[in-house]
Structures are given as C-alpha cells and as structure tokens.
Amino acid sequence: MTKNTVYKIVVLLAVYIITGQLFAEDFSRRHQTMIKDIEDTVRETRHYLDKEMFDQRVMDVMAKVPRHEFVPSSQQDNAYQNRPLPIGYGQTISQPYIVALMTDLIETRSEDRVLEIGTGSAYQAAVLAELVNEVYSIEVVEALGEKAAKRLQRLNYNNVHTRIGDGYYGWPEQAPFDAIVVTAAASHVPPPLINQLKAGGRMVIPVGSRFMTQQLLLVEKSNDGTIATRQVMPVVFVPLTGKH
Amino acid sequence: MLARSHLIAIYSSIFLLSGSALAYEVLLMRLFSIIHWHHFAYLIIGLALLGYGVSGTLVSLFQDWLNTRFTTIYPLAIMLFAVSSLGSFLLAQSIPFNAEVIFWDPWQWVYLAFLFLFLAIPFFFAATAICLAFMRFQRHTGAIYAADLVGAGTGSLMIIALLFWLAPQQELWIISLIALVAAAIPLSMIENQKIPLLLLFVALIVVLFLGSGLELKMSPYKSLQQTLQITGSRLVYQQSSPMGFIDLVENDSVPFRAASGLSLNTPGEILPQKALFVDGENMTPLNQYDGDREPLVYLDFMTSALPYHLGRIEHALIVGAGGGSDILQAAYHQVPDIQALERNHQVIEIVDQHMADYTGQPYSHLASKTHAKDVRDYLQGNEAKFDLIQMNLQQASASSAAGLHAINESYLYTKEAIKLYRSHLKTGGYLALTRWVTLPPRDIFKLINTLVSSLQEEGIDDIDKRMLIIRGWQTATLILKQGQVTTHEIEQVKEFSQQRSFDLVWYPGINIAETNRFNQLATPIFYQSAKQLLTGNADAFVQGYKFNLEPATDNRPYFHSYFKWDTFTELLALKDRGGMPLMEWAYLVLWATMIIALIASVILILLPLLIFNKKVHDYTTHIGKGSVVYYFMAIGLAFLMIEIAFIQKFMLLLHHPIYAIAISLSAFLVFAGVGSQFTQRLLSWFGTQRLIQLTGFSILTIGLIYLWILPGVFAWSADSPIWGRFFMAILLIAPLAFLMGIPFPLALSTLTRHAPHYIPWAWGINGCASVISASLSTIIAINYGFNMVIVIALMIYLSITWFYPGKQFLRQ
Structure with missing residues (x-):
C-alpha cells in the first residue's frame, strides 16, 4: 500500500466520521423537535383526547426509535418532519403524531403480545417492540415485507416476528392478542381479527387515505366479550361555532 | 391575390391542426384522470392553455421576421406540435407529482409548475401556427377562425367517440399523426420542398418511435x-x-x-x-354468486339493509348498481321486482357477460329489468312508482367516475333530484340514501338540510316525522318515508340497529340516551345536529357550522363542497396536527390555479408585449390599447364561461357527462365557427356598429330566455329518445354559439384595417382570459351557481358593444 493510498483512506475515514457525526447530531436535534411538536399537539388536543399527554412510555419510545432508519434514503432529510412520507410501492410511513396516538390508544403493557396488520416500513412495529413483549406483523406486499424484516433484524428488534401474506385471518397460531394495530386500508373490521383479540383487548384502525388519516377507529373487547367502538378524530376541531 | 388552392390548403391545415389540438386537450383530461385525479386533470389542462397566450406574445414580438418566413415556420410549428404532444406527455407523466401532499411538501408546487410547463409546450406550437395564419391571411380571418372552431368542434367529438374503441394512449399517437398531415398540407405552397419534407419525415419517425411504446404511468397512490x-x-x-x-x-x-x-x-x-x-379508483366488487341465498347474509348486516326491515318491499329501484352488490342485497331480501340502474353500460356487460359464470349475472337473473341510464334520466322518462329507491354511495360513485367533470358536480343529491325521487315513491315508500361517515360530520348533515329544504318548498312541515337515520362506524343511512314513520317502523329500526351495533341518529321521538352507544364519538353530535336541522333553527345551525351545509341545487350542484373561508385559517393552523383531511384542497387548488394563471398570464403574455413590443407603441393609430385589452379579454372570459355553464345545464337534458361535454362542446365550437364564417357577410349587411350591437343584445336576450325556459324544455323532452335530445341540444346551442362566434373575427377585421400590429395582442389577451375563465367559472358556480356564471357572461357580452376597439371608425 503506497503512502498516497493510506493518506486517502485516512482522509476518507475522517470525512466519513465527521459527516456521520454531523448527520447524527442533526438527526438527534430534529428528532427532539419532532417529539416536542407531538407533545405540543397533545396538549392542545387534551380536552378531546381526555388526557393531558400521551403515556410517557409511548413518548419515550417515540424519542428513541430512529425514524430515519425506516424511510428510504431519498426521504432521510424529511424523516423527522411530523408528516407521512412515501416509502415506495405506493405505501407510506405514517405521520409520527398518528403513530404515537395509535400506540397510546391501545394502552400497551410490557407483557403484551400485539398483532400488526400491515408492516409497511416497520416503524410502527419497532415502536411497539420497545413497549411490549412480542410483536407479530403481517405484510401483504412481498417486497415491502422482506425489506421490513431485514430492517428489523439489522436494528435488533428481535421480538418482532414478521410474515408475508393475507392479514384478514390474522395470525391464529399466536392468537389471542392483547392488542391489534391495523395500519393497512380495511373496508370493514375483519371478524377473524375480533376473534383473535383477548377479552379486555383493544384494536385500532386508521380511516382515510394513505396520506391523510381522517379518524381512528378504536375497537374494545370487554371482559364479557362484547364489542364497542370509539371513533377518535386525530385533530382538535369543534365544528360548531356556538352561534346557533 | 392568393391562389384559391393555397387558401384551401391553409383552411384544411388549420381545420386539422385545431381538431388535433382540441382533441389533445380533451384527451389529456382523460389521461390525467387515469394517471392522477380528475379535478387536477382539469386544472392542469386549464393552465396548459397558457401556451395559447404565450404564442400570441411571441408572434407579436417577432411578427415581421416570422411573417416573411411563414411558409417554413407554419408547417414547422405544426410538426413541433405533433412531436411535443407525445414528448410533453411522456415528460409530464414522469414527474412524481402527488396532489395529496401538496400542502406538506413544497416540492410538489415545483412539480406542478413543471407539469404546466411541459403541457403548455404543444399548445404553444399549435397556437403559434394558428396565430401566424391570422397574421398572414388578414383578409380571411373570418374563414380561418371558422376553420379553427369547426376543426376544434369536430376534434372534440371525434376523440370522445374514438375512446369507445381505442385506449387513450393509442389516441395520443393518432393525434400526432393527424397533426403531421396538417403540417404536410401547406407544403404544397412551397417551391423548394426538400428540407421541409425531410423535417416531416424526421418528425414522423420521432412520432412513431415515441408512440410505439407509450404506456400510462398511474400514480402509485391510486x-x-x-x-x-x-x-x-x-x-x-x-x-x-x-x-x-x-x-x-x-x-x-x-x-x-x-x-x-x-x-x-x-x-x-x-x-x-x-x-x-374505473380510472384506477372507485373500486366496486364483483361477487362470486352461485344462486345460493344463504352466503349473502352479510349484506343484511350493512346500514343500507335497513329499509328491507321496515316493511314489505315489492318494487325496488337500485341506483348505481355497479358490480351488483346492491342487487344481491335486494335479492337476499326477496324483493320480487328489482329495477337496476347503472349508467355505464360497460360495467353491466362486464358483470353480466364477461364474468357471467362468476357473478351469476345479477343484472339479467336477479333484476327484473336493467337500465343503462342515469337515475334522473330514467325517472323523468316514466311514471313508475317504487316501495324503495335505494342509493348506496359505493356503487354510485364507482359508476360515476367519468373523469371529465370539472370539480365533482353531482346532480344526485340536489333539491330538485330529491323532489323527483319523492314523486316516484308509492305512499309509504322509502328513499334510502347511504353515505360515508365523515368526521366532523358533513355529508349527512348536508343531505338532511337538502331534504328539509326540498320538502319545505313542497309545503311539507312534518319532515322530522318522516325521517329515520342510523350510522355505523363507516356508513350512515338516511331514510325519507313517503308519509309519517309508524310505531312499528320505529320498533324495527331499534331492533335492526341493536342487533348490528349500529347507532340510532334519528327517529321521531328519539331520546338522547338512545344515541351514541355503540360507535361512540366524543359527543352525540349526529343526534344533536340532526335535531337542530329537523326541529330547531336549521338556518342558524347551518350558519354556525364550520362547514358549508347549504343545500345542493341543480344551479349549484356541488354537494361535496363543504368549504367555508371562515374555517380556513383554523384548519391551516391544524394542518400538521391531524387537520389536513379537513382542508378540501381541491377547492383551494382551484383558487391557487386561478391566481397562478393570472400571474403567469401577466408575466408571460402581457409584460413582454408591454416592454418589448415597440411596434405597438410606435404605431400611429386611433385605436386605444385599453379598448383592445378589455374587448378581447371580455370575449375570452365570456365565451368559456357560457360554454362551461351550458355544458352543465345540458347535463340535465343529456344526463350523461360524456354526452353533455361532447355534444355541447362541439356544438358551441362548430356553430361559433359558422358564425365567424358569416361575419363578413353580416358586416356587409349591417355595418360594424349595428352588427356588434345586434350581436351583444341578441346574446343577452337568448341567454336570458334560456335561463327562463330551459328547465321547462328539458322536462318536456324528458321521454324523448336520446338522439332526439342530442338534436334538441344542438338546436338550442346553435343560435347562441353562432352569435358568440361573431365578436372575435369582427374586431380582428377592424384591427386588420386600422391596427394590424394589435392582432397578436388580441390573440394573447384572449388566450390569457380563457385560461383564467376556466377556473373563475367554477369558483363562481361553486359559490353562486351556474345561473350567475351565465348572467355575468351575458353582461360582459353586452358591455363589449360599448368597448369595441376603434369605435370612432364604426360610423365611417
């Protein structure tokens, strides 16, 4: 190896380390801003959501999971903006605020087993993996599912189990689940998923388009097995001016 | 003196060029409806027409240079149109534009700008050729304008007819080839044809190359x-x-x-x-049905199944039957007479013929009769009465995805439509309307208000006793009974809803404790609001609600428009906090488009003319620039406003958007062409002053008479066959369009005599006004209705009699 080559390698390494550090710092700063943004939003929506803030565990995890690892390289700059981003295959990674809200709504405990329908980028699965014991995630788009599985493996989310296939029938071998998160579009609530929900369990489904979540449907199974739903708007907006 | 053969060559060439340019415009709307969404398609094309205006500026700036090279540049411009119409589309569809994130991602505005730019290029070349022809053959402007308009009318009709046989992308190719023929025709006027022929050959090769592998790239989010x-x-x-x-x-x-x-x-x-x-959206399911009724039980567990539990349904009308689910639902409930309506006959063919073994042919085997018709068309043409008129949104929306609409006009939920539906209900019959549940609620409240308003006009004041409303988490069903709801029916609603965990929103005598139980919302807003609308002060409620709930009418058929400016700033502040879905971005983008069109028109068309066009400054003329600007802007605005508004009016005669657009558009263009062709003859009879006055007053008179008589004429011809209604539409449009074709060539002929250097100005300003007019008409229609669009346009036509350029020459 010539002196010149060694010199080049050293310079390259230095540049790599410095820029890497800069990017890391930059991501960290943006990540914090995103979390603050979500907290501010929750404070504003407290009357509607009936709580001052999301579960602190959820917010801690939102602050921990590196969203930039779950978006394509072309979107890394936008990774910590509080908005949905395209991830290819016509799919999106959800708006962080919506991810936090959905996670908060299912009220997880550390010993829980959670089923996710629609792995997508695996960001939601990673957030859940930090909060619960086991996550089972099913993706219907093969290429997306494979990428997500590799990503989860690389980031050491070993408690997330993935599968490619039809999410309609859930994951009967691992049922029942304490909570179910459906991130894929659903024309109705699949009855097999309700059956796989434990008594006292919760299921959350976003309603709207890929980029715009209009409402969240929260399905609650009581201890006697009866089903109730709550429709939660992700925005604090009172449609009446009170003039009438 | 020009050889007659040369003139014929130019007229033929202009006819083909205009035909292919307008066909291209109409086709782009179809193409963009497929690859994007139809309201954006409309806006994009509107702005692309800027190309027309920009060409006027260019010709004005370089008119002498261009004029001396007419024989070369004219065919060259057409060849460039032929090539760019394909090339620009390929470039435009490679842009990763995503309408849904336009308020999140600033890059989307850049993409949108590039879309406009690319699509403006072919129109720029086409308009340059036409503008050059006007400049070159100033004594024949009437005939050229006629060839231009008749060609455009024929082109728009042909392209829509061809869509029955060819895929839209194949038609792009045909348009380019026709344009190349338009370029080849004037080559006969040139002595040395070698280079132009070589260029034509190259253009042909490029067109064949680009067109051969052309595939549509649909948005990945459809x-x-x-x-x-x-x-x-x-x-x-x-x-x-x-x-x-x-x-x-x-x-x-x-x-x-x-x-x-x-x-x-x-x-x-x-x-x-x-x-x-349909167009990559509006999914409608085709169910595998083998005649066994039992597996259809799930269709009884939808909110839309409620009317079948209220009483015995003998005769049901299923509106927008699509893939056939609603027919199966009626069949499950053993309705003996099912009349199915689906206005897209191709959907019926696919369901019942191509997929006959799979679907079990619901249209032929389960329905007593199928009608490939729009519901209003069907009902206006007969006296049939039903126990149930069932309108389930899902199927109706699938079949109505025509894509050629401007911004979601819908005549299904207007006050007049409700009146018509009610007149076809038997005593005790039900009108069942199922809509999506939106939060905050909008659709259902607007529907209730439209029903209340419609029934009040008929003198019915016990509406609250005729209505039943239930909701699930996803859909809500509203039932209007022909008569008061009975105790038995109330019991049935309660039982049906209880068994299915649907929430009661309204029945006569409902208690708040019975509401908001299964699909819980933060407050029982559905019940509270329904109560206000049905029994309280509905006007105050509508005024105080943050979304527009004013009833939809045939004059303002924008049922889906809920926008209120008062709410806009609040929603804008909430856009990152989950408020984005409430923004109604289509309406906002409509405004943005008009503003962009206005700014772009000023920068690209008017500013260069003002700064660089020394010739106009230097030219000694008594014609004021102000009158030229006003006159050509006025007729540019008014022509398109009348055209757009009457296309909508004729929807109520022809009922199908495709028919309304094809017939009205081509009739307007062809008869305006005939009018311009007759301008010189009329001029010799009346003189300029009399002619412009006669034209202005006649347009005003006919327009006002039409506003008054059209509803009656349409009702009178409701049971005529479709070809009879086509004829009626053409007959009604002809005199108005004939007169509307006069002002442009008339003023051009004055400019030709007294200020020829203003001609490109006239062209540019007219093009610029047309661009603005497209968005402006829709904005006025959404806010004040189509009648207002027409009245404003008629006033503008009247005003041009006072602002005719060079009025001082008129008495000469």
Missing part, C-alpha cells in the same frame, strides 16, 4: 396500483371508454373483501370477489 402490489393480484380484463378506463383485478391468494359499512356482529363470511376499477 387504489388500482396499490391493489396490484399485493402478492397474487393480476389484471384479468381491461376496457377503454369515454366514461373511464376499466380494469378488472383478481387475486386467488389474497381475495378481495369489500363490504363497506359492515357490522362488527356479522355472521358468516364475505363472498369471494373480483375488483373492478
């Missing part, structure tokens, strides 16, 4: 594209039509299971389905 990503999905059938591009998809490994509004308590499974998409 439902069809997302469905095709799913493992196992495959396209099994495709069909083109002016009503939409149909794709049929099947998937054996991950079956489709569309059952919107399904109760969580549903027993059994959903039948296997194939999915039918």
